[in-house]
Amino acid sequence: MKRLATVVLAAAGAALGVVAYRVQMDNLLEQTTVLRSGASVVAAWSFLVAGLVAWRRRQGNRLGPLMVVTCFALLCRQFRYSGDPLAFTVFFALGEVAWALVAHVALAYPTGRVTDRVERWFLGVAYAVALAFPLAILLAYDGTAGLRYLGSAPGESLLLVRGSGDLVRALQDTFGVVAYGGLAVVFILLVARKLLRATPRARRMLAPLLVAAVVAAAWAVLNGLLTFATTPPGVIHDLFWWQVLGLIALPLALLWGLLRERLARVHVGELVVHLETASPGELRDELARTLDDPSLEVAFWLPGRFEYVDAEGRHVDVPDASASRAVTGIDHAGEPLAVLVHDPSLLEEPKLVEAVAAAARLSLQNARLHAEVSAQLEKVKESRSRIVAAADEERRRIERDIHDGAQQRLVALALELKSAQRTLGDDVDPGLEALLASAADELQVAVEELRELAHGIHPGALVQGGLAAALEELAGRSPVPVTVESTQDRLAPEVEGTAYFVASEALANVVKHARATRASIRATRVNGTLVVEVVDDGIGGAASRNGSGLRGLADRVEAQGGVLRVESEPGSGTRVVGEIPCGS
Amino acid sequence: MRIVIADDSVLLREGLARVLADGGFEVVAQAANADELRQAVRRYKPDVAIVDVRMPPTHTDEGARAAVEIREEQPEVAVLVLSQVIEAAHAVRLFSERPEGFGYLLKDRVLEIDDFLEAVGRVGRGGTAIDPQVIGQLVGRHTDEGPLEELTPREREVLELMAQGLSNRGICEKLVVSPKTVETHVKAIFLKLGLMPAPDEHRRVLAVLAFLRS
Numbered sequence: 001m002k003r004l005a006t007v008v009l010a011a012a013g014a015a016l017g018v019v020a021y022r023v024q025m026d027n028l029l030e031q032t033t034v035l036r037s038g039a040s041v042v043a044a045w046s047f048l049v050a051g052l053v054a055w056r057r058r059q060g061n062r063l064g065p066l067m068v069v070t071c072f073a074l075l076c077r078q079f080r081y082s083g084d085p086l087a088f089t090v091f092f093a094l095g096e097v098a099w100a101l102v103a104h105v106a107l108a109y110p111t112g113r114v115t116d117r118v119e120r121w122f123l124g125v126a127y128a129v130a131l132a133f134p135l136a137i138l139l140a141y142d143g144t145a146g147l148r149y150l151g152s153a154p155g156e157s158l159l160l161v162r163g164s165g166d167l168v169r170a171l172q173d174t175f176g177v178v179a180y181g182g183l184a185v186v187f188i189l190l191v192a193r194k195l196l197r198a199t200p201r202a203r204r205m206l207a208p209l210l211v212a213a214v215v216a217a218a219w220a221v222l223n224g225l226l227t228f229a230t231t232p233p234g235v236i237h238d239l240f241w242w243q244v245l246g247l248i249a250l251p252l253a254l255l256w257g258l259l260r261e262r263l264a265r266v267h268v269g270e271l272v273v274h275l276e277t278a279s280p281g282e283l284r285d286e287l288a289r290t291l292d293d294p295s296l297e298v299a300f301w302l303p304g305r306f307e308y309v310d311a312e313g314r315h316v317d318v319p320d321a322s323a324s325r326a327v328t329g330i331d332h333a334g335e336p337l338a339v340l341v342h343d344p345s346l347l348e349e350p351k352l353v354e355a356v357a358a359a360a361r362l363s364l365q366n367a368r369l370h371a372e373v374s375a376q377l378e379k380v381k382e383s384r385s386r387i388v389a390a391a392d393e394e395r396r397r398i399e400r401d402i403h404d405g406a407q408q409r410l411v412a413l414a415l416e417l418k419s420a421q422r423t424l425g426d427d428v429d430p431g432l433e434a435l436l437a438s439a440a441d442e443l444q445v446a447v448e449e450l451r452e453l454a455h456g457i458h459p460g461a462l463v464q465g466g467l468a469a470a471l472e473e474l475a476g477r478s479p480v481p482v483t484v485e486s487t488q489d490r491l492a493p494e495v496e497g498t499a500y501f502v503a504s505e506a507l508a509n510v511v512k513h514a515r516a517t518r519a520s521i522r523a524t525r526v527n528g529t530l531v532v533e534v535v536d537d538g539i540g541g542a543a544s545r546n547g548s549g550l551r552g553l554a555d556r557v558e559a560q561g562g563v564l565r566v567e568s569e570p571g572s573g574t575r576v577v578g579e580i581p582c583g584s
Numbered sequence: 585m586r587i588v589i590a591d592d593s594v595l596l597r598e599g600l601a602r603v604l605a606d607g608g609f610e611v612v613a614q615a616a617n618a619d620e621l622r623q624a625v626r627r628y629k630p631d632v633a634i635v636d637v638r639m640p641p642t643h644t645d646e647g648a649r650a651a652v653e654i655r656e657e658q659p660e661v662a663v664l665v666l667s668q669v670i671e672a673a674h675a676v677r678l679f680s681e682r683p684e685g686f687g688y689l690l691k692d693r694v695l696e697i698d699d700f701l702e703a704v705g706r707v708g709r710g711g712t713a714i715d716p717q718v719i720g721q722l723v724g725r726h727t728d729e730g731p732l733e734e735l736t737p738r739e740r741e742v743l744e745l746m747a748q749g750l751s752n753r754g755i756c757e758k759l760v761v762s763p764k765t766v767e768t769h770v771k772a773i774f775l776k777l778g779l780m781p782a783p784d785e786h787r788r789v790l791a792v793l794a795f796l797r798s
Contacts, residue, residue: 400643403668404592407691412595414695419603422697444695451692455669464637464645464667465674472673476721483725 006052013048013071017041020078027081036240043247044074047105050251057261058348062112066105067251073098074247080155088155092147093138096130096179099220102250103187106213107194109254110205110348119190126183133175135159140167148172181224184217191217199324201293202345205260209253216246261349264292268355275360280311280367283360287340290356297341300368302375308339311367313375330357330364338364381561385494388559392458392497399458407450414443459500467496471521474504478519480511480536486523491530495582498560499523499532502578505553506534514538514574529562530582535575542568542576553578585708588613588628590621590647591636591666600634600694607701616640618650625654625661632708636691637667648678655686662707666691672721675714676797683749683793684786687713702754712749712789719747722796731777739776742769747792751785 024037048071055064077098079091103126107119114120141147142163143156191210198206219242226239271290278286288296299308299316308318318339321327326344330337346353357364417440421433454460461470468486475482490496503521510519516538523532542550553576554564562580587609591597594616601611613624617639625633633654637647651663662685665678675688687707693715694700703713723744726732735743738759745755755766770788774781777795782788 400638404638404643407668408593408596411691411694412593412599415596415599415603415697418695418697419599419606422606440695444692447692447695451669460669461671461674463643464648464669465671465677469671469674472721473669473671476672476724481724 006056009068010048010052013045013068013075016072016075017045020044020075023087024078024081027083039241039244040078041075043244044071046248046251047071047074050255053255058112061110061348063105063108063110063254064112066101066108066112067254070098070101070105073101083155085156085158089138089158092155092157093131093134093159096134097127099179100126100130102216102247103183103213105254106187106209106250107190109209110202110257110345116194119194122183122186122190126179126187129175129179129183133171133179137168137171137175140164140171145169148176176224179224180220184220184224187217188214188221199343199345200295201343204292205257205345208256209250212246212249212253216243216250219243219246260292261352264290264349264352265355268352268359271356272359275363278363280363280370283363283367284311287356287360291340291342291346291352293343293346295343298338298364298367299341300338300364300371301336302368302372303335304372305375309371309375311371311374313371313373313378328353328357330361332361332365337361338368381559385559385561388498388556389494392494395458396463396493396497399454399460399463402450402454402457403460407447407454410443410447410450414440414447417443458497459504462493462496462500466490467499467523470496470500471503471523474500474507475521478507478511480507480516481518482507483518483520484522486521487525487530489525491582494560495530495580498556498562498580499530499578501556502532502553502564502576502580503534505549506574506576509542509549509576510534510536510538510574513542514540516573525582528581528583530580532578532580533575535573537573539570540568540572540574541570542566542574550576585632585705586610586612586628586630587704587708588615588621588624588630588633590615590618590624590633590639590650592616592639593636603694603697604701604704607697607704609701609704618646621647621650622653625658629658630661632662632664632704634664634666634704637665645674648674652678655682659685662686662710664689664704664707664713666694667715670715670717670721672718675718676722679712679714679793683712683714683789685710685712687749688718689713689715690717703749706749706751706754710786711751712786712793714748714793716744716748719744719796722747722793726796734776735773739769739773742766743773743792746770746773746788747796749789 021037021041024040025034047067051064051067051071053064054061054067058064073094076091077095079087080095082088082091100123104114104123107123108114114123137147138157138159139161140163141157142160142165144163145165145168147155147168191213195203195206195210219239223239267290271286274286275283284296284298287298288294297316299310299318302309308316310316318327318341319325323344326342326347328340328342328346330340340353340357417436421436421440424433424436459470459473461473466488468488471484471486475484491499503523507519507521510516514536516536519534519536521532521534523530525531550564550566557564557578557580560580562578564579565577566574567577568574587604589597589600589604589611591600597614597616601614604611612628612630615621615624621633621635624630633651635647635651637645639646648665651665654661655663664687666689667674668691670690678688679686685707687703689700689703693703707713723732723740732740741759742755745758750758752763752766752770756763759766771781779791779795782791
């Protein structure tokens, strides 16, 4: 809005306020005081001020204009007090519309639009009631029955059709019950509903305004209840100030909401400072704090992979915009960079989001790079463990083929030779017997060699009896005395395979290099991790001596998502610990 | 003695059946997998079931699991497990507290036909046949300064043969010594290990295996 228009509206509002004040004072009623007359005008002005600020801050938001209109409606309402029949008739007829506008402002906050069907219905009814009753009263008002709040009003209805004091009283009572009683209660319920349905961030913004609205509406309800009671003047007096306070609180609360946004934009400056030192992982937290939205999510667009990922490079599904989540894209040089998934209430503060996006663009680019690298690393890790798993599977298959294929056949063949030998008995050519015997022996040796070969490829004990059995067997083969303590659980083949590999390689090192007199193997499950520990009492110093072997071991464990630690101070033995994730 | 053989290799099954028949055993059924084995055992109620550890479909330990079930459901059926590889822990788990009527041998042992037939017969009569390699691993665990250290090499040999399930006569034949000598060794072993003298050979195996497992 142009500055000129603001000045014009402000001046017009101020002038109208002065005139309204004069009209009320000139037609002074008994209880009317300078203070009360002035307070009504100030309450109206508070809408003007808040409305003009909102209008300037949020171009295109109808809330500002709506509040300015409300101010003028509240001021015009004062012209009911005028002695001029035309002014009295017109502004008495339109006066109550001001209350409907106040309700409209509260329900339209913060978007300026009322989209909810129930709320639209309510406002429709409120406007209709606010127009219909005063009109009906004017048709019957002939001065015989006094008008409420106007005392012995000097006005004269130009719309009088047929005067009836009883009808005027009845209409006024009904209006009091319907408008101040019924509609105000519904209004309070709608406000409560709005608050309950709001997202957490929106609720924080709405709360002050809606509390003010409820205070104002509660005044109306009490007013409605007092329709039939003869109220002592003191109560009327207190009720008046309650009304004024509620009316002033409403626009003030809205101003507060606007100032919050201003304040948040001040935080953008802090954001820039913080982002200097923030790591990519902290970026989201910084943005969430500046935007005052703990639910904020940041997803980075990876153009090469056509997917959104989080800061760690994991795939994320960006939700469609809905009543509970909103999505704002951030571009860089015309290309999508990232999206913010946030509370929809932030859509009302596009300037803030824009400022934050501008401030964070460089950091977002960095973070995206980081996410991209993380995503690639993740892929590489996955493919590495797939390769290891495939190799393992292949070894298991070969071992099985040897045992169940070649070995079985050789044993069967040897068995046939042996039984042939027995069948022939003693009355056979000694040369032939020796031939048979040596063939059978050779076969037996071949079977043994084959078993050793298969064991080297993949320990059969691991297949048949699991890790515990295989470690026992490993210890049994070792020339250095080894104690074994192992979980009896069967685990995934790749976990068992890796654990066995750690134990066998570590034990091989013990035998070859450590000059140990004893060693121990422990395999225990701790919180979803299989911990394999090989300890010896040898000369230590393994880390420097056997770099490549331990490196291979570490590779193998890391491929499984685990870690390998080697503690081997010279002179104090060696301790190899592999930690392998194994599920719960 | 009536036998059921379970092994997925037809060649080996047939070979075993012939060797057993030649040795005076009656092979009443052959099974190619664990299910067939269970059915055959229920139907024929054999004296001994000879079971390969690895059978289809997964070729891991179907046979061993079937063996455990058979021993639970039909304790009167003796079970001789043949394994491709030797694992003491696995073997110990299989016979658990009851080594009577149980055998666990490396598959290659069938080639020592006489020893094998003798083991089948022993298991069928309620005895025990544990592979020397299993016993070797169990003994290997007792290398610290325990009571085993006090045994002479000869006594150790006798201990291992006892643990395999051999009777005094069997031990005599293996070591080519007199029954008297074996008895002396056995007494000395029991004394040194602090075991109660066992009244019969079944319980002797039990005592020795229990000691080795401890």
